[in-house]
Structures are given as structure tokens and as C-alpha cells.
Amino acid sequence: MEDMKYVNKDLETMSLDKVKELQLEKLRKMVKFAYENNEVYKEAFDKKGVKTETLDSLDDLAKFPILTKEHLVKHFPYGFLSMPKNQIKKIYMSGGTTGKPIAIFYSAADNNEIIDVASRIYPAAGVLPPDENNKGDVLYHLLPMGSHIVNCFMDAASTLGIPVIPAHFSYNEPEKHLEVIKDFGVTALNIAPVGKKGSNLQGLLEVDEERIIDNNIKTILYAGAPMPIDMMKDLMKKGKTVLGVYGGTEIGGIGIQSKYCSGIPPGTFHVWGDRTLVEIVDDDGKPLKPGQRGYMIVTALGGDEFAGRATPIIRYRTGDEVTLMEGPECGCGRTPLYVSKPKRIEDFSRMDKSCAGEF
Numbered sequence: 001m002e003d004m005k006y007v008n009k010d011l012e013t014m015s016l017d018k019v020k021e022l023q024l025e026k027l028r029k030m031v032k033f034a035y036e037n038n039e040v041y042k043e044a045f046d047k048k049g050v051k052t053e054t055l056d057s058l059d060d061l062a063k064f065p066i067l068t069k070e071h072l073v074k075h076f077p078y079g080f081l082s083m084p085k086n087q088i089k090k091i092y093m094s095g096g097t098t099g100k101p102i103a104i105f106y107s108a109a110d111n112n113e114i115i116d117v118a119s120r121i122y123p124a125a126g127v128l129p130p131d132e133n134n135k136g137d138v139l140y141h142l143l144p145m146g147s148h149i150v151n152c153f154m155d156a157a158s159t160l161g162i163p164v165i166p167a168h169f170s171y172n173e174p175e176k177h178l179e180v181i182k183d184f185g186v187t188a189l190n191i192a193p194v195g196k197k198g199s200n201l202q203g204l205l206e207v208d209e210e211r212i213i214d215n216n217i218k219t220i221l222y223a224g225a226p227m228p229i230d231m232m233k234d235l236m237k238k239g240k241t242v243l244g245v246y247g248g249t250e251i252g253g254i255g256i257q258s259k260y261c262s263g264i265p266p267g268t269f270h271v272w273g274d275r276t277l278v279e280i281v282d283d284d285g286k287p288l289k290p291g292q293r294g295y296m297i298v299t300a301l302g303g304d305e306f307a308g309r310a311t312p313i314i315r316y317r318t319g320d321e322v323t324l325m326e327g328p329e330c331g332c333g334r335t336p337l338y339v340s341k342p343k344r345i346e347d348f349s350r351m352d353k354s355c356a357g358e359f
């Protein structure tokens with residue numbers, strides 16, 4: 001592992017200009033692939049009169065239609081599948097609770113790419129494989145299994161050589177988790193901050209805060225929801241490293257916080273710019289500038305020629321409001337491209353009327 005802080009130092013620390021160059025190159029390839037291999041994209045792009053040649057710069061992406069969760073529902077199950085079925089290794093389905101499922105498909109290349117990107121989380125957090133003297137981390141993974149992204153998050157730790165314990169599916173009692181943490185000398189957690197079941201951090205803290213504080217746990221990696229600010233401050237005051245991982249089922253990883261970050265505001269995430277392109281738009285779908293707050297639109301650029309192709313995700317509205325920031329430089333050395341203070345938005349009625357619905 002390079003430098004113990006990065007998995008791929010060149011990609012993680014690229015200059016902003018270089019990242020944008022790479023983004024445009026990958027974007028053009030992805031748009032071409034989607035147009036040539038998926039009828040839903042082809043129709044939507046034709047309706048707007050856009051294609052690969054439209055993309056002279058990243059700003060031109062604003063001419064393309066915005067994809068929403070409703071579109072994924074509308075074309076369920078195979079509408080966004082863009083490869084022959086014999087190339088597909090995994091299918092992730094979600095949305096069952098609302099009765100409106102979506103499907104995301106993964107090829108072997110997609111799978112490897114997600115694991116590769118997810119592995120960046122651990123060195124950034126100072127979570128490292130044990131050495132020959134058993135100095136290093138043991139990870140307890142309490143995030144709910146079933147989401148492909150979450151599974152990859154766990155597999156990424158194994159790939160780096162970090163021993164990981166997946167929480168047993170029947171363990172909904174915080175007490176059981178506290179026993180595992182003690183028995184195995186767990187030093188790092190992947191966990192949701194809050195939630196209904198007993199597998200979230202709040203649940204564990206309510207049962208026995210002392211046992212979370214006075215044990216070997218050094219690092220808490222949370223995902224799935226923002227962490228309540230008081231909870232975070234309290235844990236940090238007691239010496240724990242608390243870091244968020246930001247991503248989504250449909251689009252994969254968006255970004256991370258690193259233990260080594262300094263000089264950037266709290267609640268800010270580095271964007272993995274080499275594989276994720278983030279735009280922000282207003283109520284009318286019009287692009288906003290870095291520094292402004294708006295709805296987040298994400299394009300998954302893929303890792304290489306083959307990744308991110310089974311279900312191309314181009315200009316997807318994640319449902320979050322964020323501030324996109326370019327700069328300042330960060331003490332961790334990663335690309336100074338950030339999203340800050342994500343907040344879930346429920347009502348898109350105005351935007352839906354003005355600019356969604358082309359798919």
C-alpha cells in the first residue's frame with residue numbers, strides 16, 4: 001500500500017485540472033456506450049438532440065436529460081441493462097418497501113471496480129491490515145447486508161488484508177454486538193449512525209456507552225445516513241476517529257473523509273473525481289457554480305473501459321442537496337474537490353415539472 005494513506009496515490013491526489021480532463025474523456029466514452037447499447041438512453045438523448053459529439057467540455061453535460069429514481073422504476077427490471085445477460089454477475093434490487101423496485105446490474109468489471117474504489121476508505125481512515133506482530137486492525141461490519149455497494153465495502157477490507165467480521169444476520173440485539181467487539185478485540189466499525197434495528201451506533205451507545213468507549217475501538221466509519229453532530233463530537237472528544245463514507249446504491253461511491261484531512265470545513269467529503277462526476281443544479285435543473293448549494297446530480301464514470309457499463313448511470317439525481325466545492329487544498333493531499341453537508345430532499349415537484357421526465 002502506497003504511503004499507507006492511499007491505495008492509489010496517483011488517482012487520489014490528482015490535481016483538479018487533471019481530474020477534469022480525465023472526467024471529460026471518460027464521460028464521452030460512457031455517453032457513447034450508453035447511446036449505442038441502451039434503448040432508453042438512446043431515445044432520451046435523441047429527444048434532447050444530444051450525443052457524444054455534444055460534449056466539448058464538462059459544461060455541455062448540462063444539455064443532457066436528468067435521470068431520476070422514477071425512471072429506474074418505470075423501466076424496471078431490464079430497461080437500463082446495457083450488456084448481454086451472460087456478462088452479468090450480480091443484480092441488485094431495491095425499493096421493495098415502497099412497492100416500487102429498481103434494478104442495478106453488475107458485470108465482473110463493475111464488481112472489481114467498486115471494490116477497488118471502496119478499498120480507498122480504509123487507508124484514508126488509518127485502518128490497516130495487521131502486521132507480523134499482530135499490530136493492525138480488526139473490522140466489525142454492522143451495515144445491513146444485501147446492498148451490493150455495502151457488500152463491496154466489506155469485501156474491500158478483505159482485499160486489503162484487513163480481517164473483517166460480518167455481523168450475523170440474526171444479531172439485532174446491541175448486547176450481542178458488544179460481545180463480538182469485546183471477544184475479537186475489534187478496533188474498527190462499519191456502522192450506520194442511527195436506525196430502527198439494534199445494529200446502529202446509537203443503539204449500541206444507549207445500551208452501554210462505556211463499553212464502546214473503553215475498548216479497543218479506534219475508528220468508526222459510518223454510512224447510510226448523516227451522523228448526529230452531538231454524537232460525533234462526543235465520540236471524537238473521547239478519542240475515537242469518526243469518519244463518514246458517502247455513496248448510494250444506484251451510483252456507487254461518491255466520496256470519503258480521511259483521518260488526515262485538515263483545513264476543510266466539518267461535514268465535507270472528498271469526491272472520488274476520477275470515477276464520479278458531481279454537478280449541482282437548481283429547481284429548474286439549471287447548473288450552479290461551485291460554492292453554491294443545490295441538488296446533486298451524479299454520473300458514474302467507471303474505472304476503465306469496461307467498468308460501470310452494465311447499468312450506465314448518467315446524470316442521476318441522488319435526492320440529496322449539497323454544496324459542491326473546488327478548493328481549498330486539504331492536509332490529506334487528496335484532490336481538493338468536495339461535497340459538503342449532504343441533506344436528503346423529499347419534494348422535487350417543481351424540478352420534475354421543469355426538467356425531468358425525458359426518459
Ligand SMILES: [Zn+2]
Nearest residue numbers: 258261330332
Ligand atoms: Zn482531506
